[in-house]
Amino acid sequence: MGKLILKRVLLFFGLLLPVIAFAEETEISCVICHSGLSGEIVAAVDQWKRSIHKSVGVSCPDCHGGNPDSMENAMDKKAGFRGRPKIEDIPALCASCHADVQKMRQYNIRVDQYAEYKSSVHGTLLLKKGDTNVATCVSCHGKHEIRKKGDPLSTVYYANVPETCGKCHSDKQKMKPYGIPTDQLDDYKKSYHGQILYGKIKGKNPALAPNCADCHGIHGATPPGVEEVVNVCGNCHSKTAGYYRESPHYLAMQEIGVPRCVDCHSNHNIQFPSVEMFTGKGEGRCGACHEEGSLPLETAKEMKELFGKVIISVEEGEREVKEIRSSGRNIDELLLDIDEARGMVTEAITVTHTLDPVKVKKLLDDSVKRLDEISYVAKEVRKDIKIRHIAFLGIITLILIIVILLLLKLRSLKYL
């Protein structure tokens, strides 16, 4: 009996041993030596300690090579030590793990980044022309402190992407050889998309706003081509894209290449569209392409008038409804109706992409009908408030008269 217990105790500690051994070995020899040094190398170790790589067991030799097990020739070229990887080698180096289905399956991440990168402008310049100024994996993801894309501190977290791209693309010096503009980041920040991303638009989810990568691609970063634009914008604005494809504009686009979405709405600095776009000659206005007095421009004017009226009556309806709140009523239902009417107008705005006034008018008419109903209710309530005030005056006067009479009676009474 006693022997059995002894055996079990020994077995327990025997099982524990490797765990203890492992605990001692966590600091690999690279770290032990390099943390005694100073400057960049120590910083690199610190950064790596905060990275996702550390937590999944990817450490120094996996990228830098070498043999941490032997102190003497740890950094021997013969042991595969490669030091700082060459820029043109970086994509392939990362891909040695990240393009490996077997290795990546457990983390449930994609393996096509390397293939996409090779097809991107960055990738072709680097790998085919040997231009080492372009972005590689580490330019966006960081060198040692690589974090998950869902981590708010990550450089590739959705809200940090514009700044990360802008790090190079708004640098005039860096962009000079390629002859591309550097105002995209500033434009984007001013745009409706950017305002949503930075949480400036109330009631819109920043996480759903497109950043650079949503239009240009993530690893296959390229500006969308002529044919692509509709599809790229249509990824989110699918309804609008559908209406656009029904329109004469789409036919023209297939023949002469314009108008695409960006020709009217601009690209980086996209503003919330207004009915003003239907008139005027400036950039993005109908008049920029269509001549004065032509049928298309006349149609545009007609639509603007239609919208102008309905938008004003939506606002008026909302004001009217909020006004009657002062009566203490619950106006939630009326506000919902207003929202519905406004939704119809928004829907009508997307339908304008068909360039068919009949379809637009049908929606706007429905909206106006709904607004009339709301207005009627509001008017009834206002009438009711007026009646209340008149009745109030009556009651107060009555009370006052009775009070005065009673006061007279009181004064006429003598103490008993």
Add this chain to the structure above:
Amino acid sequence: MGKDEEIKGEPFFPNHVLKEIIIFLFILGLIITLATFIPAPMGSKADPFSTPEHIKPEWYFLAGYQLLKLAEKLDFLGAWAPKLIGVLGQGFIVAIIFFLPFIDRGSERYPHKRPIVTTLGILGVVSFIILTVWGHYS
């Protein structure tokens, strides 16, 4: 007015009753005025899953609420202190007011002839007002 009358005072009926009726009408008019021009708050339906930013009780509980918040400053005594002292302290104050006639046993009625009780009373009223206003604006 003779001395006799002064002691006897006003008769309950009809003088006093008439006065009460006038007051009743007056109050009724006041309440109707308030109800007509400042309607009862409507608010939105209770949602146990979304806590509003500023939770405040009705105005007459603001003083007590503010006292509870002040008691939180006592947390250097330990985690138990703020709530216990806050709640029991208020219970203690209410109990003192409740049993006031058995604590203040003197038969003197003039406020200036019983300075301790009067001072405490004024302090109590002033601090109730200050705490209420403070609770309203914090």
Add this chain to the structure above:
Amino acid sequence: MHKEEKELRKKDIEKRTLFRELFDIFSLTGFLYGPLDERLKFRDALEKQLKKTTPHYRFFIERNFLACLGGITFVLFLIQVATGVLLLMYYRPTIAEAYNSIVEITNNIHFGWLVRGMHHWAANVMIITVILHMTRVFFVGAYKPPRDFNWLTGMTLLLLTFTFGFSGYLLPWSQISYWATTVGTDSIGAVPFIGETLRYFVRGGPQVSQLALTRFFALHVVILPGVALFCLGLHFLMIRRQGISEPL
């Protein structure tokens, strides 16, 4: 004996006064009154009550406001009972329907907005007057014996008024009422030893939910009015028996 009594009554009839006339109107309303009065002596009892005097106050504000605070509070209580009963006819005390019924009362029911508004405002004004009433009684020392026990009933009524306010606040089941009640009942938990149990008992569960609403509803419309009426009776009875304290 019998003869003397009859003669006294005769004398009384000769001394007609205003309230006597008033009661003669009542005596005309039915043959029941006469025989009942002979046995129960309503007339005498009421006469005695109505003849009592109230003190004469020297200052206008005291005569017409300060000394009337208790009466004003009672008047407000009556308004609360009347409007409360009317609200009760349309209010539905379930968490699904409570808010909707409030909306219904305010939006659609004739004079619902007025009744609700009056109930709301009378409650708030009542809190003010009841506090002022207590403050006045405190400063003029009207709580001194023999009126010390009436201070107790008065304080009970004050606490009842606050409880009325607290329980009534939850009933609309709006966002603010729900959370104010959650925070309010939460502080009950700080009472030593029995706090947790007490909070569970008040809420009828770990959170403010249907049971809490039912509990507060019952408290607000049945239990509190009953207790309050009893205390009001005591309060008035003691004032009658001991008289109103003399003005300073």
